[in-house]
Amino acid sequence: EVQLQESGPGLVKPSQSLSLTCSVTGYSITSNYWGWIRKFPGNKMEWMGYISYSGSTSYNPSLKSRISITRDTSKNQFFLQLNSVTTEDTATYYCARSRGYFDFWGPGTMVTVSS
Amino acid sequence: QITLTQQAESLWVSPGEKVSITCRASQSLLYTDGKHYLSWYQQRPGQTTKALIYHASIRTDGVPTRFIGSGSGTEFTLSIEDVQPEDIALYYCLQTLKKPYTFGAGTKLELK
Numbered sequence: 001e002v003q004l005q006e007s008g009p010g011l012v013k014p015s016q017s018l019s020l021t022c023s024v025t026g027y028s029i030t031s032n033y034w035g036w037i038r039k040f041p042g043n044k045m046e047w048m049g050y051i052s053y054s055g056s057t058s059y060n061p062s063l064k065s066r067i068s069i070t071r072d073t074s075k076n077q078f079f080l081q082l083n084s085v086t087t088e089d090t091a092t093y094y095c096a097r098s099r100g101y102f103d104f105w106g107p108g109t110m111v112t113v114s115s
Numbered sequence: 116q117i118t119l120t121q122q123a124e125s126l127w128v129s130p131g132e133k134v135s136i137t138c139r140a141s142q143s144l145l146y147t148d149g150k151h152y153l154s155w156y157q158q159r160p161g162q163t164t165k166a167l168i169y170h171a172s173i174r175t176d177g178v179p180t181r182f183i184g185s186g187s188g189t190e191f192t193l194s195i196e197d198v199q200p201e202d203i204a205l206y207y208c209l210q211t212l213k214k215p216y217t218f219g220a221g222t223k224l225e226l227k
């Protein structure tokens with residue numbers, strides 16, 4: 001079975017970078033698409049972007065040039081980096097597999113941006 | 116970008132009843148392959164987000180038949196027949212027709 005698990009710091013200071021890892025088991029990230037989604041306090045959900053089976057990426061324009069999604073195929077992991085964070089980036093961050101819809105999700109990791 | 120409107124923030128239901136959650140898109144979600152790129156998700160506290168329905172009406176593996184997705188064009192509905200206590204959750208629709216992919220605001224299903 002496909003399983004995803006997010007990991008990373010739960011607290012990030014404003015203006016710093018947020019870095020998260022998604023570890024995937026049961027399926028190779030060299031197939032399909034692998035995305036990051038976040039849920040803000042108040043329940044609004046936002047698709048952040050994805051990395052494809054070939055390593056190409058697509059990002060939500062709302063995140064402009066702050067976001068980067070990369071991968072390490074040898075470890076079957078992909079990564080999220082979000083730069084210049086503010087308190088508005090406080091959210092629960094999810095990784096998920098995309099096959100036209102998001103069929104498998106990680107449990108999510110809460111990240112708070114605060115000094 | 117495509118806006119998805121889930122008008123009901125909360126719905127109250129008793130076990131055994133039927134409930135419908137609606138999702139309206141700002142433009143048609145029909146692609147040239149004849150499929151609608153609209154999916155539904157369930158979030159329960161402490162549980163992993165679960166995909167219920169994709170292409171508007173196809174249940175994912177293991178989803179009970181009481182979950183029914185319907186609709187076309189810009190209007191979609193997730194119906195839950197014979198609601199069970201474990202169905203109390205937050206439900207989202209999502210469009211993956213055009214980037215940026217966008218979610219509805221969510222509908223919280225609560226027990227009367």
